[in-house]
Amino acid sequence: MLLDMENHSTLLSLNMSPFNANSGDSPAGAPASSPMPPQYGSPPISHYSSCQQSMGMQHHQQSMMMSQNMNNLDASYIFSPGANAISGVDMGASYQISGPATSLTAGDLPDTKDGIEELCPVCGDKVSGYHYGLLTCESCKGFFKRTVQNKKVYTCVAERSCHIDKTQRKRCPFCRFQKCLEVGMKLEAVRADRMRGGRNKFGPMYKRDRARKLQMMRQRQLAAQTLRGNTLGDGMYSNQPGTSPFANIHIKQEIQIPQVSSLTSSPDSSPSPIAVALGQVNTSALVQQGSNQQPALQIVGVPGAPSSMVMGPDNKLWGSANSTTTSPHSLSPKAFQFDTVVQGSSAPPSSKVSPLIRDFVQAIDDREWQNSLYTLLQNQTYNQCEVDLFELMCKVLDQNLFSQVDWARNSIFFKDLKVDDQMKLLQHSWSDMLVLDHIHQRMHNNLPDEMTLHNGQKFDLLSLGLLGVPSLADHFNDITAKLQELKYDVSDYICVKFLLLLNPDVRGITNKKHVQEGYEQVQQALLEYTVTCYPQIQDKFNKMMQLLPEIHSLAARGEEHLYHKHCSGSAPTQTLLMEMLHAKRK
């Protein structure tokens, strides 16, 4: 159980991949403890042999939505202070500290160039360098290049879930390419003009990644030394794989940042979303930066009414409720016009807003949210004829959940808590916050209710806010309407989100006092804010608070629905989403 709220030690240990998880020498390839979901696990060998390539053919429905990138969910990583859960999705790469796992000790860390050797996240072969966004082997690099350059379309005659490892990577190019995308290889890094040489925009990202890995290695080396000192005498350390405290060290790959659309800006040349939110960046520069990009995800609804977007052919995101009256050039990098909403004339003057709320609002990263949504949808529908929309929704929800965890982990009050307490709070509030987030995206960022994917399928974005239950739409709209009546703004939203998260009544919290204090501070700030900034709305604070049980009720029904779908085998397994659902029912 990934999020075993009752047994943290289990939580922290079970989701670590074995050191040699991706050993290319292993025909089986899959780690013994890899939580590969049954429906996505390796099919029998006979299936591999039935996989074939078919150039020029269209894909059949792609059901392999829950991918290996969900297989290495790692709560210890998520909640670890200082860890940088960038994407919220572990892209599946396993880092292997050089040397046999069975003999590794802290002092034995190799002195290789970067201090680490790595395995290709696609097939487990030896990595030859950074290729198309991440460290891969030479053959997967070549495979990815050929596939994209030649616009190859493959089919899988098995279950589209073929296991890819070094020995079997050639058997099913369909699944291999899917895995390439899932682990984060970037289509846009393949040059359309086939120009040779030079560097691309990912260079600085690669550099950062190297530095980060080195830093992580050093940190882990120190931690291992400490742990070694504490455990050797206790007989806890063993050279047996799987029993060593070091043997299961699994370092998350941080280079793959699906949230940051590399299509609209270079990871390094663009300011961080936080910088944008902080107002440290001239947003007009951002507009300029993306001004010559053709939109790919478009609002196609009627003016003034958020309705739908279309994902276009060249993989870029932009959108606005007013897109039909606004130049795409002004929309590209700020898809949902967050800055306008936050800083627009409708917002109260910042002098009236408490520093606490100002900080809250400035830390909101809606650009990241939309980028991650776009990237996920792009990757999941690239080259696909048809995808399972429910599974796609689960994936998006899962990603949103990761983002939420990341937000919480870095938030005031919450970040000071112990992991156990953090998990309990999140376990209790995650679905409410998902619903609340969707209301926010819809109300304040003009998120439409529908989107047309690359492949022409309509994706029901509203279902994200309904947690997959269409019949909740009326309830959802009712809540939204009530909030609109209250002139619910971004400050209200973020305060309410904190109030949902910092619930002192959650059972079993060890540091209840701290949670209570945080809750009360936010509550007080929100009360003052509503009274100061919205004096014309009588009792706004209480009216808003009265809506929280309604949100909770909606979220609870969504949870039930998802849980039942999961139990009936209709929902993906091995996702943070499902782990949360399970954890609550323990």
Added chain:
DNA sequence: GTTCAAGGCCAC
């Protein structure tokens, strides 16, 4: 001048 991630080449 060096680095290194692109694309290209070609034996298999």
Added chain:
DNA sequence: GTGGCCTTGAAC
């Protein structure tokens, strides 16, 4: 089609 090695050229 694959994958190991080579060439290229912008960034440093």
